[in-house]
Amino acid sequence: MADYTEIKGNRIQYLDSDPTLTSATEGQVWYNTATGTLKGLVQLQAWSSGANLSLARQGVGGAGTQDAALAIAGRTYPTPYVTNTEEYNGSGWASGGATSTARIYASTSKNGSQTACFIAGGQNGPVVSATEEYDGSTWTAGGTVNTGRANSIGFGTLTAGVMAGGPPSFTATEEYNGTAWTTVNNIGTARYTHGGSGLETAGLIFGGAAPGPSNIATTEEYDGTTWTAGSDMNTARNYVTGFGIQSNTTANGGGYPSASNTVKTENYDGTTWTNKPDSSNTRWATDSGFGTSGSQGGVSGALSNSLANVSATEEYNSSINVITSAAWASGGNANTARRQLGYTGAGTQNAFQVFGGFSPGGFLNNSESYNGTSWTATPNLNSTRGQLSGFGTTAAAVACGGNPTADTTTEEWNGSSWTSVTGMSSGRYEHGGAGTLTAGLAIMGDFGPPNPVGSACEEYDGTTWTSGGTSNTGRRELGGTGSQTAALVGGGNPAPGVAGNTESYDGTSWSEVNNLVNERGSNHTMGGLNGQSSSITTGGSSPSATSTTEIWNGTNWVTSASMAGNRFAHSAGGTSASGLVGLGDQPTPTMLVSTEEFTGETSAATASTLTTS
Secondary structure: OHHHHHHHHHOEEEEEOOOOOOOHHHEEEEOOOOOEEEEEOOEEEEEEEEOOOOOOEEOEEEEEEEEEEEEEEOEEEOOEEEOEEEEEEOOOEOOOOOOOOOOOOOEEOOEEEOOEEEEOEEEOEEEOEEEEOOOOOOEEOOOOOOOOOOOEEEOOOOOOOOEEEOOOOOOEEEOOOOOOEEOOOOOOOOEEOOEEEOOOOOOEEEEEEEEEOOOOOOEEOOOOOOOEEEEOOOOOOOOEEOOOOEEEEEEEOOOOHHHOOOOOEHHHHHOOOEOOOOOOOOOOOOEEEEEEEEOOEEEEEOOOOOOOOEOOEOOOOOEEEEOOEEEEOOOOOOOOOOOOOOEOOOOOOOOOEOOOEEEEEEEOOOOOEEEOOOOEEEOOOOOOOOEEEEEEEOOOEEOOEEOOOOOOEOOOOOOOOEEOOOOOOOOEEEEEEEOOOOEEEEEEEEEEOOOOOOEEEEEEOOOOEEEEEOOOOOOOOEEEEEHHHHHEEEEOOOOOOOOOOOOEEEEOOOEOOOOOOOOOEEOOOEEEOOOOOOOOEEEEOOOOOOOOEEEEOOOEEEEEEEOOOOEEOEEEEOOEEEEEEEEEEEOOOOOOOEEEEEEEEEEEEEEEEEOOO
Protein backbone atom coordinates (compact mmCIF):
# COMPACT_ATOMS: atom_id res chain seq x y z
CA MET A 1 0.00 0.00 0.00
CA ALA A 2 1.29 3.50 -0.89
CA ASP A 3 2.42 5.63 2.05
CA TYR A 4 1.97 9.37 2.55
CA THR A 5 5.43 10.19 1.13
CA GLU A 6 4.67 8.40 -2.13
CA ILE A 7 1.31 10.18 -2.43
CA LYS A 8 2.31 13.69 -1.40
CA GLY A 9 6.05 13.65 -2.06
CA ASN A 10 7.02 14.88 1.41
CA ARG A 11 7.19 13.50 4.95
CA ILE A 12 4.70 14.09 7.74
CA GLN A 13 5.94 16.57 10.35
CA TYR A 14 6.46 15.31 13.91
CA LEU A 15 5.41 18.06 16.35
CA ASP A 16 5.20 18.08 20.13
CA SER A 17 2.06 20.24 19.96
CA ASP A 18 -0.48 21.29 17.34
CA PRO A 19 0.58 24.31 15.26
CA THR A 20 -1.32 27.60 15.36
CA LEU A 21 -4.38 26.92 13.23
CA THR A 22 -4.94 29.46 10.48
CA SER A 23 -6.01 29.34 6.85
CA ALA A 24 -2.33 28.78 5.99
CA THR A 25 -2.48 25.48 7.92
CA GLU A 26 -5.40 24.15 5.87
CA GLY A 27 -4.57 20.87 4.13
CA GLN A 28 -1.52 20.17 6.31
CA VAL A 29 -1.05 16.86 8.11
CA TRP A 30 1.18 16.33 11.17
CA TYR A 31 1.85 13.80 13.92
CA ASN A 32 1.38 15.08 17.48
CA THR A 33 3.99 13.23 19.51
CA ALA A 34 2.51 14.37 22.83
CA THR A 35 -0.87 12.76 22.15
CA GLY A 36 0.27 10.10 19.71
CA THR A 37 -2.26 11.14 17.07
CA LEU A 38 -2.11 11.93 13.39
CA LYS A 39 -3.89 15.22 12.73
CA GLY A 40 -4.88 17.48 9.89
CA LEU A 41 -6.76 20.72 9.26
CA VAL A 42 -9.51 20.39 6.70
CA GLN A 43 -12.29 22.61 5.48
CA LEU A 44 -15.60 21.80 7.19
CA GLN A 45 -18.99 22.27 5.59
CA ALA A 46 -21.88 22.56 8.02
CA TRP A 47 -25.01 24.40 9.11
CA SER A 48 -25.15 25.88 12.60
CA SER A 49 -27.98 27.54 14.49
CA GLY A 50 -28.02 31.31 14.75
CA ALA A 51 -30.16 33.56 16.94
CA ASN A 52 -33.89 33.62 16.33
CA LEU A 53 -35.72 36.46 14.64
CA SER A 54 -37.71 38.44 17.19
CA LEU A 55 -40.83 38.01 15.00
CA ALA A 56 -41.60 34.54 13.63
CA ARG A 57 -42.99 34.83 10.11
CA GLN A 58 -43.06 33.49 6.56
CA GLY A 59 -42.32 34.89 3.12
CA VAL A 60 -39.62 37.19 4.47
CA GLY A 61 -37.15 38.90 2.14
CA GLY A 62 -33.42 38.62 2.72
CA ALA A 63 -30.28 40.48 1.68
CA GLY A 64 -26.74 41.23 2.77
CA THR A 65 -23.93 39.09 4.16
CA GLN A 66 -23.75 36.57 6.97
CA ASP A 67 -22.41 39.25 9.33
CA ALA A 68 -24.62 42.10 8.07
CA ALA A 69 -27.95 40.75 6.84
CA LEU A 70 -31.56 41.90 6.55
CA ALA A 71 -34.87 40.09 7.09
CA ILE A 72 -37.60 42.22 5.51
CA ALA A 73 -41.41 42.24 5.82
CA GLY A 74 -43.34 38.93 5.41
CA ARG A 75 -46.45 37.65 7.13
CA THR A 76 -47.33 36.13 10.49
CA TYR A 77 -49.40 33.22 9.17
CA PRO A 78 -52.26 33.31 8.37
CA THR A 79 -52.37 37.10 8.82
CA PRO A 80 -51.36 39.88 9.09
CA TYR A 81 -48.80 41.10 6.59
CA VAL A 82 -46.02 42.96 8.38
CA THR A 83 -43.57 45.81 7.78
CA ASN A 84 -40.90 44.67 10.26
CA THR A 85 -37.24 44.80 9.29
CA GLU A 86 -34.58 43.08 11.38
CA GLU A 87 -30.80 43.43 11.04
CA TYR A 88 -28.34 40.59 11.71
CA ASN A 89 -24.72 41.05 12.81
CA GLY A 90 -23.71 37.41 12.60
CA SER A 91 -24.77 36.73 16.19
CA GLY A 92 -28.24 38.21 16.70
CA TRP A 93 -31.10 40.21 15.20
CA ALA A 94 -31.87 43.86 16.03
CA SER A 95 -34.84 46.01 15.02
CA GLY A 96 -34.45 48.06 11.84
CA GLY A 97 -36.68 50.54 10.05
CA ALA A 98 -40.19 49.48 9.04
CA THR A 99 -41.19 49.29 5.37
CA SER A 100 -44.01 51.58 4.26
CA THR A 101 -45.87 48.70 2.59
CA ALA A 102 -46.50 45.39 4.31
CA ARG A 103 -45.88 42.50 1.91
CA ILE A 104 -44.96 38.86 1.49
CA TYR A 105 -43.03 36.98 -1.23
CA ALA A 106 -41.32 40.14 -2.47
CA SER A 107 -38.08 40.47 -4.43
CA THR A 108 -34.98 41.98 -2.83
CA SER A 109 -31.49 42.90 -3.97
CA LYS A 110 -30.08 39.77 -2.33
CA ASN A 111 -26.48 40.80 -2.92
CA GLY A 112 -27.12 44.32 -1.73
CA SER A 113 -25.88 45.45 1.65
CA GLN A 114 -27.48 46.11 5.02
CA THR A 115 -27.26 49.83 4.24
CA ALA A 116 -28.24 49.74 0.54
CA CYS A 117 -31.03 47.38 -0.48
CA PHE A 118 -34.38 47.34 -2.29
CA ILE A 119 -37.61 45.42 -1.81
CA ALA A 120 -40.01 45.28 -4.76
CA GLY A 121 -43.28 43.61 -5.68
CA GLY A 122 -44.86 40.99 -3.44
CA GLN A 123 -48.43 40.82 -2.21
CA ASN A 124 -50.55 41.75 0.78
CA GLY A 125 -53.79 40.43 -0.62
CA PRO A 126 -53.46 42.23 -3.98
CA VAL A 127 -50.18 42.19 -5.88
CA VAL A 128 -47.80 45.03 -4.96
CA SER A 129 -45.91 47.12 -7.56
CA ALA A 130 -44.12 49.47 -5.18
CA THR A 131 -40.35 49.50 -4.63
CA GLU A 132 -38.70 50.72 -1.44
CA GLU A 133 -35.03 51.45 -0.78
CA TYR A 134 -33.20 51.02 2.53
CA ASP A 135 -30.24 53.10 3.73
CA GLY A 136 -29.56 51.22 6.95
CA SER A 137 -32.21 52.97 9.00
CA THR A 138 -35.10 54.18 6.80
CA TRP A 139 -37.11 52.87 3.86
CA THR A 140 -38.00 55.40 1.12
CA ALA A 141 -40.05 55.08 -2.06
CA GLY A 142 -38.29 53.92 -5.24
CA GLY A 143 -39.43 53.27 -8.80
CA THR A 144 -42.57 51.26 -9.58
CA VAL A 145 -42.09 47.87 -11.22
CA ASN A 146 -43.56 47.48 -14.70
CA THR A 147 -45.18 44.11 -13.92
CA GLY A 148 -46.49 43.85 -10.38
CA ARG A 149 -45.94 40.33 -9.07
CA ALA A 150 -45.23 38.08 -6.11
CA ASN A 151 -43.24 34.86 -5.79
CA SER A 152 -40.60 36.24 -8.16
CA ILE A 153 -36.93 36.47 -7.21
CA GLY A 154 -34.58 39.42 -6.93
CA PHE A 155 -30.80 39.55 -6.97
CA GLY A 156 -28.03 42.08 -7.52
CA THR A 157 -27.60 45.38 -5.71
CA LEU A 158 -29.63 48.53 -5.06
CA THR A 159 -28.36 50.29 -8.18
CA ALA A 160 -27.95 47.22 -10.39
CA GLY A 161 -30.70 44.79 -9.52
CA VAL A 162 -32.85 42.20 -11.26
CA MET A 163 -36.37 40.82 -10.72
CA ALA A 164 -37.21 37.64 -12.63
CA GLY A 165 -40.20 35.31 -13.01
CA GLY A 166 -43.32 35.07 -10.88
CA PRO A 167 -46.99 35.36 -11.85
CA PRO A 168 -48.80 36.71 -13.77
CA SER A 169 -46.29 36.43 -16.65
CA PHE A 170 -43.95 33.85 -15.02
CA THR A 171 -41.11 34.82 -17.43
CA ALA A 172 -40.83 38.63 -17.22
CA THR A 173 -37.46 40.10 -16.24
CA GLU A 174 -36.76 43.68 -15.15
CA GLU A 175 -33.58 45.53 -14.20
CA TYR A 176 -33.33 48.32 -11.60
CA ASN A 177 -30.79 51.15 -11.69
CA GLY A 178 -31.65 52.66 -8.32
CA THR A 179 -34.30 54.91 -9.84
CA ALA A 180 -36.42 53.05 -12.41
CA TRP A 181 -37.25 49.55 -13.63
CA THR A 182 -36.62 48.52 -17.26
CA THR A 183 -38.12 45.45 -18.93
CA VAL A 184 -35.44 43.21 -20.50
CA ASN A 185 -35.22 39.68 -21.97
CA ASN A 186 -37.49 37.04 -20.48
CA ILE A 187 -36.22 33.99 -18.64
CA GLY A 188 -36.36 30.75 -20.63
CA THR A 189 -38.52 28.61 -18.32
CA ALA A 190 -41.69 30.03 -16.77
CA ARG A 191 -41.49 29.67 -12.98
CA TYR A 192 -42.35 31.06 -9.56
CA THR A 193 -41.32 30.39 -5.93
CA HIS A 194 -37.79 29.87 -7.24
CA GLY A 195 -34.39 30.83 -5.85
CA GLY A 196 -31.87 33.32 -7.11
CA SER A 197 -28.45 34.83 -6.43
CA GLY A 198 -25.60 36.81 -7.92
CA LEU A 199 -25.20 40.15 -9.65
CA GLU A 200 -26.96 41.88 -12.51
CA THR A 201 -24.20 40.85 -14.95
CA ALA A 202 -23.67 37.39 -13.43
CA GLY A 203 -26.94 36.15 -11.97
CA LEU A 204 -28.59 32.81 -11.34
CA ILE A 205 -32.11 31.44 -10.88
CA PHE A 206 -32.93 27.84 -9.96
CA GLY A 207 -35.75 25.51 -9.05
CA GLY A 208 -39.24 26.74 -8.28
CA ALA A 209 -42.55 25.64 -9.73
CA ALA A 210 -43.77 25.80 -13.31
CA PRO A 211 -47.37 26.92 -13.89
CA GLY A 212 -49.46 23.87 -13.28
CA PRO A 213 -47.97 23.56 -10.76
CA SER A 214 -45.07 21.11 -10.87
CA ASN A 215 -41.71 21.40 -9.15
CA ILE A 216 -38.75 21.98 -11.46
CA ALA A 217 -34.98 21.63 -11.17
CA THR A 218 -33.86 23.80 -14.08
CA THR A 219 -31.19 26.48 -13.69
CA GLU A 220 -30.61 29.61 -15.77
CA GLU A 221 -27.64 31.98 -15.82
CA TYR A 222 -27.87 35.70 -16.64
CA ASP A 223 -25.05 37.83 -18.08
CA GLY A 224 -26.85 41.17 -17.93
CA THR A 225 -28.46 40.64 -21.33
CA THR A 226 -29.21 36.99 -22.03
CA TRP A 227 -30.47 33.98 -20.09
CA THR A 228 -28.78 30.62 -20.81
CA ALA A 229 -29.45 27.15 -19.42
CA GLY A 230 -27.27 25.77 -16.64
CA SER A 231 -27.19 22.31 -15.07
CA ASP A 232 -30.28 21.01 -13.30
CA MET A 233 -30.46 20.83 -9.52
CA ASN A 234 -30.32 17.35 -8.01
CA THR A 235 -33.68 17.87 -6.30
CA ALA A 236 -36.58 19.65 -7.98
CA ARG A 237 -38.31 21.93 -5.49
CA ASN A 238 -40.29 25.12 -5.06
CA TYR A 239 -40.15 27.71 -2.28
CA VAL A 240 -36.38 27.28 -2.47
CA THR A 241 -34.02 29.94 -1.19
CA GLY A 242 -30.36 30.58 -1.81
CA PHE A 243 -27.40 32.91 -1.52
CA GLY A 244 -24.05 33.51 -3.16
CA ILE A 245 -22.67 34.38 -6.57
CA GLN A 246 -23.16 32.75 -9.96
CA SER A 247 -20.10 30.53 -9.56
CA ASN A 248 -20.69 29.70 -5.88
CA THR A 249 -24.35 29.55 -4.84
CA THR A 250 -25.92 27.53 -2.04
CA ALA A 251 -29.59 26.53 -2.26
CA ASN A 252 -31.61 25.22 0.66
CA GLY A 253 -35.10 24.27 1.75
CA GLY A 254 -38.29 24.38 -0.23
CA GLY A 255 -39.87 21.26 -1.62
CA TYR A 256 -43.50 21.83 -0.72
CA PRO A 257 -45.53 19.62 -0.55
CA SER A 258 -42.74 17.06 0.03
CA ALA A 259 -41.36 17.48 3.56
CA SER A 260 -38.32 15.34 2.70
CA ASN A 261 -36.87 18.08 0.49
CA THR A 262 -37.04 20.92 2.98
CA VAL A 263 -33.64 20.30 4.59
CA LYS A 264 -31.72 19.47 1.41
CA THR A 265 -28.76 21.71 0.54
CA GLU A 266 -26.96 21.98 -2.81
CA ASN A 267 -24.08 24.12 -4.09
CA TYR A 268 -23.59 25.37 -7.66
CA ASP A 269 -20.00 25.99 -8.80
CA GLY A 270 -20.95 27.65 -12.08
CA THR A 271 -21.26 24.29 -13.83
CA THR A 272 -22.69 21.60 -11.58
CA TRP A 273 -24.95 21.26 -8.52
CA THR A 274 -23.49 19.13 -5.70
CA ASN A 275 -25.32 17.89 -2.62
CA LYS A 276 -24.02 19.34 0.66
CA PRO A 277 -24.79 18.71 4.37
CA ASP A 278 -28.49 19.07 5.09
CA SER A 279 -29.90 21.91 7.12
CA SER A 280 -31.27 20.93 10.54
CA ASN A 281 -34.47 23.00 10.43
CA THR A 282 -37.46 21.76 8.44
CA ARG A 283 -39.33 24.49 6.58
CA TRP A 284 -40.79 25.07 3.16
CA ALA A 285 -42.35 28.48 2.55
CA THR A 286 -39.90 31.06 1.25
CA ASP A 287 -37.44 32.27 3.87
CA SER A 288 -34.79 34.95 3.72
CA GLY A 289 -31.47 34.01 2.23
CA PHE A 290 -28.37 36.15 2.69
CA GLY A 291 -24.67 35.92 1.96
CA THR A 292 -22.41 37.01 -0.88
CA SER A 293 -20.70 33.62 -1.13
CA GLY A 294 -22.21 30.16 -1.29
CA SER A 295 -19.67 29.07 1.31
CA GLN A 296 -20.83 31.59 3.88
CA GLY A 297 -24.43 32.67 4.31
CA GLY A 298 -27.66 31.90 6.07
CA VAL A 299 -31.42 31.61 6.03
CA SER A 300 -34.10 32.64 8.52
CA GLY A 301 -37.84 32.57 8.95
CA ALA A 302 -40.27 30.55 6.77
CA LEU A 303 -43.39 28.48 7.26
CA SER A 304 -42.91 25.00 8.66
CA ASN A 305 -44.68 21.84 7.54
CA SER A 306 -46.97 22.21 10.57
CA LEU A 307 -48.13 25.60 9.19
CA ALA A 308 -46.38 27.38 12.04
CA ASN A 309 -44.40 30.57 11.49
CA VAL A 310 -40.67 30.09 11.99
CA SER A 311 -38.16 32.38 13.68
CA ALA A 312 -35.13 30.10 13.40
CA THR A 313 -31.91 31.22 11.74
CA GLU A 314 -29.23 28.93 10.36
CA GLU A 315 -25.78 29.81 9.09
CA TYR A 316 -23.89 27.82 6.46
CA ASN A 317 -20.10 27.80 6.53
CA SER A 318 -17.44 26.08 4.51
CA SER A 319 -14.29 26.90 6.45
CA ILE A 320 -11.67 25.62 8.86
CA ASN A 321 -13.61 27.08 11.80
CA VAL A 322 -16.05 25.14 13.93
CA ILE A 323 -18.90 27.41 15.05
CA THR A 324 -20.52 26.70 18.39
CA SER A 325 -23.80 28.57 18.74
CA ALA A 326 -24.76 30.51 21.83
CA ALA A 327 -26.68 28.23 24.19
CA TRP A 328 -28.20 27.82 27.62
CA ALA A 329 -27.57 24.72 29.76
CA SER A 330 -28.96 23.57 33.09
CA GLY A 331 -27.02 24.49 36.22
CA GLY A 332 -27.41 23.44 39.85
CA ASN A 333 -30.58 24.02 41.86
CA ALA A 334 -30.62 26.55 44.68
CA ASN A 335 -31.71 25.57 48.19
CA THR A 336 -34.58 28.07 48.51
CA ALA A 337 -37.12 28.97 45.84
CA ARG A 338 -37.62 32.72 45.62
CA ARG A 339 -38.45 35.70 43.40
CA GLN A 340 -37.72 39.46 43.49
CA LEU A 341 -34.40 38.80 45.19
CA GLY A 342 -31.14 40.67 45.49
CA TYR A 343 -27.97 39.52 43.76
CA THR A 344 -24.39 40.61 43.19
CA GLY A 345 -24.49 42.66 40.02
CA ALA A 346 -20.86 41.91 39.15
CA GLY A 347 -21.13 38.22 39.91
CA THR A 348 -19.79 35.68 37.44
CA GLN A 349 -21.00 32.28 36.32
CA ASN A 350 -18.63 30.64 38.81
CA ALA A 351 -18.97 33.16 41.65
CA PHE A 352 -22.52 34.41 42.15
CA GLN A 353 -24.56 35.30 45.22
CA VAL A 354 -28.26 35.89 45.93
CA PHE A 355 -29.95 37.17 49.06
CA GLY A 356 -33.39 37.99 50.41
CA GLY A 357 -36.40 37.86 48.16
CA PHE A 358 -39.93 36.61 48.42
CA SER A 359 -40.84 32.93 48.87
CA PRO A 360 -44.21 31.19 49.05
CA GLY A 361 -43.93 31.63 52.81
CA GLY A 362 -43.14 35.36 52.73
CA PHE A 363 -40.08 37.61 52.73
CA LEU A 364 -36.63 36.06 53.29
CA ASN A 365 -33.22 36.89 54.72
CA ASN A 366 -31.55 33.76 53.31
CA SER A 367 -28.30 34.13 51.38
CA GLU A 368 -26.74 31.60 48.99
CA SER A 369 -23.68 31.47 46.73
CA TYR A 370 -23.04 29.56 43.49
CA ASN A 371 -19.63 28.21 42.43
CA GLY A 372 -20.54 27.22 38.88
CA THR A 373 -21.81 23.81 39.95
CA SER A 374 -23.74 23.98 43.20
CA TRP A 375 -25.39 26.40 45.61
CA THR A 376 -24.23 26.75 49.22
CA ALA A 377 -26.00 28.56 52.07
CA THR A 378 -24.10 31.58 53.42
CA PRO A 379 -24.83 33.78 56.48
CA ASN A 380 -28.20 35.53 56.34
CA LEU A 381 -28.98 39.20 55.88
CA ASN A 382 -29.64 41.07 59.13
CA SER A 383 -33.01 42.26 57.83
CA THR A 384 -35.73 40.16 56.21
CA ARG A 385 -36.90 41.67 52.93
CA GLY A 386 -37.71 41.14 49.29
CA GLN A 387 -37.84 43.28 46.15
CA LEU A 388 -34.39 44.59 47.08
CA SER A 389 -31.35 45.21 44.92
CA GLY A 390 -27.63 44.56 45.12
CA PHE A 391 -24.29 45.18 43.48
CA GLY A 392 -20.65 44.23 43.94
CA THR A 393 -18.92 40.84 44.02
CA THR A 394 -19.14 37.70 46.14
CA ALA A 395 -16.32 39.10 48.28
CA ALA A 396 -17.59 42.68 48.60
CA ALA A 397 -21.29 43.33 47.98
CA VAL A 398 -24.11 45.69 48.93
CA ALA A 399 -27.79 44.90 49.57
CA CYS A 400 -30.09 47.93 49.62
CA GLY A 401 -33.74 48.90 49.88
CA GLY A 402 -36.68 46.52 49.53
CA ASN A 403 -39.96 45.65 51.20
CA PRO A 404 -42.18 44.90 53.30
CA THR A 405 -41.96 48.68 53.53
CA ALA A 406 -40.12 50.78 50.97
CA ASP A 407 -37.05 51.25 53.15
CA THR A 408 -33.55 52.64 53.01
CA THR A 409 -31.81 49.70 54.69
CA THR A 410 -28.29 49.01 53.43
CA GLU A 411 -25.99 46.12 54.32
CA GLU A 412 -22.45 45.29 53.24
CA TRP A 413 -21.06 41.78 52.63
CA ASN A 414 -17.34 41.15 53.22
CA GLY A 415 -17.23 37.58 51.97
CA SER A 416 -18.26 36.03 55.30
CA SER A 417 -20.96 38.19 56.96
CA TRP A 418 -23.46 41.03 56.45
CA THR A 419 -23.10 44.34 58.34
CA SER A 420 -25.72 47.07 58.57
CA VAL A 421 -24.43 50.46 57.36
CA THR A 422 -25.78 53.92 56.49
CA GLY A 423 -29.10 53.72 54.68
CA MET A 424 -30.11 55.29 51.36
CA SER A 425 -31.58 58.79 51.30
CA SER A 426 -34.84 57.55 49.75
CA GLY A 427 -36.61 54.31 50.52
CA ARG A 428 -37.37 52.22 47.44
CA TYR A 429 -37.99 48.68 46.18
CA GLU A 430 -38.07 46.85 42.83
CA HIS A 431 -35.07 48.97 41.79
CA GLY A 432 -31.90 48.16 39.85
CA GLY A 433 -28.32 48.01 40.99
CA ALA A 434 -24.89 48.31 39.36
CA GLY A 435 -21.26 48.87 40.26
CA THR A 436 -19.04 47.86 43.17
CA LEU A 437 -19.14 48.20 46.94
CA THR A 438 -17.14 51.45 46.80
CA ALA A 439 -18.74 52.82 43.61
CA GLY A 440 -22.31 51.58 43.29
CA LEU A 441 -25.72 52.67 42.02
CA ALA A 442 -29.30 52.19 43.19
CA ILE A 443 -31.36 52.83 40.09
CA MET A 444 -34.96 54.08 39.96
CA GLY A 445 -37.63 51.74 41.40
CA ASP A 446 -40.87 52.04 43.36
CA PHE A 447 -40.78 54.66 46.11
CA GLY A 448 -44.18 53.82 47.59
CA PRO A 449 -47.22 56.11 47.76
CA PRO A 450 -47.93 58.69 46.52
CA ASN A 451 -45.35 58.37 43.68
CA PRO A 452 -44.93 54.63 43.15
CA VAL A 453 -42.55 54.74 40.17
CA GLY A 454 -39.59 57.10 40.33
CA SER A 455 -36.62 58.13 38.22
CA ALA A 456 -34.23 59.17 41.02
CA CYS A 457 -30.92 57.33 41.45
CA GLU A 458 -28.40 57.27 44.25
CA GLU A 459 -24.64 56.67 44.25
CA TYR A 460 -22.73 54.82 46.99
CA ASP A 461 -19.02 55.30 47.75
CA GLY A 462 -18.67 52.55 50.37
CA THR A 463 -19.72 54.88 53.18
CA THR A 464 -22.27 57.45 52.05
CA TRP A 465 -25.22 57.64 49.66
CA THR A 466 -25.58 60.78 47.51
CA SER A 467 -27.99 61.81 44.77
CA GLY A 468 -27.11 60.78 41.23
CA GLY A 469 -28.58 61.70 37.87
CA THR A 470 -32.32 61.37 37.21
CA SER A 471 -33.35 58.93 34.49
CA ASN A 472 -35.52 59.91 31.53
CA THR A 473 -38.09 57.15 32.09
CA GLY A 474 -38.90 56.16 35.66
CA ARG A 475 -39.42 52.43 36.07
CA ARG A 476 -39.48 49.54 38.53
CA GLU A 477 -38.80 45.78 38.36
CA LEU A 478 -35.62 46.40 36.39
CA GLY A 479 -32.10 45.08 36.45
CA GLY A 480 -28.98 47.15 36.02
CA THR A 481 -25.50 46.40 34.80
CA GLY A 482 -22.14 48.11 34.45
CA SER A 483 -20.28 50.50 36.69
CA GLN A 484 -21.18 53.71 38.52
CA THR A 485 -19.83 55.75 35.61
CA ALA A 486 -20.93 53.43 32.79
CA ALA A 487 -24.24 51.78 33.65
CA LEU A 488 -27.03 50.40 31.49
CA VAL A 489 -30.70 49.62 32.12
CA GLY A 490 -33.37 48.35 29.76
CA GLY A 491 -36.99 47.37 30.16
CA GLY A 492 -38.72 47.26 33.53
CA ASN A 493 -42.30 48.23 34.20
CA PRO A 494 -43.19 51.73 33.06
CA ALA A 495 -46.28 52.43 30.95
CA PRO A 496 -46.87 50.16 27.92
CA GLY A 497 -45.08 51.43 24.85
CA VAL A 498 -41.93 52.44 26.70
CA ALA A 499 -41.11 49.14 28.45
CA GLY A 500 -38.36 48.57 25.88
CA ASN A 501 -36.58 51.85 26.60
CA THR A 502 -32.86 51.56 27.30
CA GLU A 503 -30.76 54.21 29.03
CA SER A 504 -27.04 54.55 29.74
CA TYR A 505 -25.38 56.45 32.60
CA ASP A 506 -22.03 58.24 32.47
CA GLY A 507 -21.76 59.01 36.19
CA THR A 508 -23.64 62.29 35.84
CA SER A 509 -26.61 61.92 33.52
CA TRP A 510 -28.79 59.32 31.82
CA SER A 511 -29.14 59.17 28.02
CA GLU A 512 -31.67 57.26 25.95
CA VAL A 513 -30.11 54.73 23.57
CA ASN A 514 -31.60 52.13 21.24
CA ASN A 515 -34.53 50.14 22.60
CA LEU A 516 -34.80 46.46 23.36
CA VAL A 517 -36.02 44.33 20.45
CA ASN A 518 -38.96 43.25 22.65
CA GLU A 519 -40.53 45.10 25.55
CA ARG A 520 -40.09 43.26 28.82
CA GLY A 521 -40.82 43.99 32.45
CA SER A 522 -39.60 42.13 35.56
CA ASN A 523 -36.41 41.50 33.61
CA HIS A 524 -32.86 41.37 34.84
CA THR A 525 -29.65 42.20 33.08
CA MET A 526 -26.20 40.65 33.39
CA GLY A 527 -22.95 42.12 32.26
CA GLY A 528 -20.64 42.62 35.19
CA LEU A 529 -18.68 45.83 34.79
CA ASN A 530 -18.98 45.82 31.00
CA GLY A 531 -22.62 46.80 30.76
CA GLN A 532 -22.32 49.63 28.26
CA SER A 533 -20.18 47.69 25.79
CA SER A 534 -21.46 44.15 26.18
CA SER A 535 -24.41 42.98 28.23
CA ILE A 536 -27.29 40.51 28.09
CA THR A 537 -30.90 40.48 29.25
CA THR A 538 -33.18 37.46 29.31
CA GLY A 539 -36.60 36.46 30.53
CA GLY A 540 -39.01 38.88 32.13
CA SER A 541 -42.60 39.52 31.11
CA SER A 542 -43.55 41.02 27.77
CA PRO A 543 -46.35 41.02 28.96
CA SER A 544 -46.38 37.26 29.60
CA ALA A 545 -43.33 35.43 30.90
CA THR A 546 -40.69 34.85 28.24
CA SER A 547 -37.48 32.91 27.68
CA THR A 548 -36.14 35.21 24.97
CA THR A 549 -32.64 36.67 25.22
CA GLU A 550 -31.02 39.83 23.86
CA ILE A 551 -27.40 40.96 23.83
CA TRP A 552 -26.31 44.60 23.95
CA ASN A 553 -23.34 45.16 21.62
CA GLY A 554 -22.64 48.75 22.62
CA THR A 555 -25.09 50.16 20.10
CA ASN A 556 -28.07 47.83 19.69
CA TRP A 557 -29.85 44.96 21.37
CA VAL A 558 -29.70 41.81 19.21
CA THR A 559 -31.47 38.50 19.72
CA SER A 560 -29.68 35.42 21.00
CA ALA A 561 -30.48 31.87 22.13
CA SER A 562 -33.55 31.52 24.36
CA MET A 563 -33.53 29.93 27.80
CA ALA A 564 -35.05 26.47 28.19
CA GLY A 565 -37.88 27.87 30.31
CA ASN A 566 -39.76 31.11 30.88
CA ARG A 567 -38.99 33.10 34.02
CA PHE A 568 -39.28 36.57 35.49
CA ALA A 569 -38.38 38.41 38.71
CA HIS A 570 -35.14 36.39 38.70
CA SER A 571 -31.43 36.97 39.28
CA ALA A 572 -28.70 37.27 36.67
CA GLY A 573 -24.91 37.47 36.63
CA GLY A 574 -21.89 37.12 34.40
CA THR A 575 -21.33 38.49 30.93
CA SER A 576 -22.60 38.05 27.38
CA ALA A 577 -19.88 35.42 26.89
CA SER A 578 -20.47 33.49 30.11
CA GLY A 579 -23.43 34.16 32.38
CA LEU A 580 -26.25 32.63 34.36
CA VAL A 581 -29.80 33.22 35.55
CA GLY A 582 -31.35 31.69 38.62
CA LEU A 583 -34.52 31.35 40.65
CA GLY A 584 -37.43 33.72 39.94
CA ASP A 585 -40.99 32.92 38.97
CA GLN A 586 -42.90 31.35 36.12
CA PRO A 587 -46.53 31.60 35.00
CA THR A 588 -47.85 28.43 36.68
CA PRO A 589 -47.20 30.08 39.27
CA THR A 590 -44.37 28.15 40.88
CA MET A 591 -41.30 29.88 42.24
CA LEU A 592 -38.09 28.40 40.92
CA VAL A 593 -34.88 26.94 42.33
CA SER A 594 -33.42 26.18 38.90
CA THR A 595 -30.36 27.81 37.32
CA GLU A 596 -29.44 28.11 33.65
CA GLU A 597 -25.95 28.92 32.39
CA PHE A 598 -25.20 30.86 29.19
CA THR A 599 -22.26 30.44 26.84
CA GLY A 600 -21.88 32.87 23.95
CA GLU A 601 -21.18 31.93 20.33
CA THR A 602 -17.63 30.84 19.55
CA SER A 603 -15.75 30.20 16.31
CA ALA A 604 -12.39 28.48 16.25
CA ALA A 605 -10.28 26.39 13.93
CA THR A 606 -10.20 22.76 15.07
CA ALA A 607 -7.77 20.09 13.92
CA SER A 608 -9.26 16.70 13.05
CA THR A 609 -7.78 13.44 14.31
CA LEU A 610 -7.09 11.20 11.32
CA THR A 611 -7.68 7.45 11.48
CA THR A 612 -4.53 5.37 11.28
CA SER A 613 -4.02 1.64 10.91
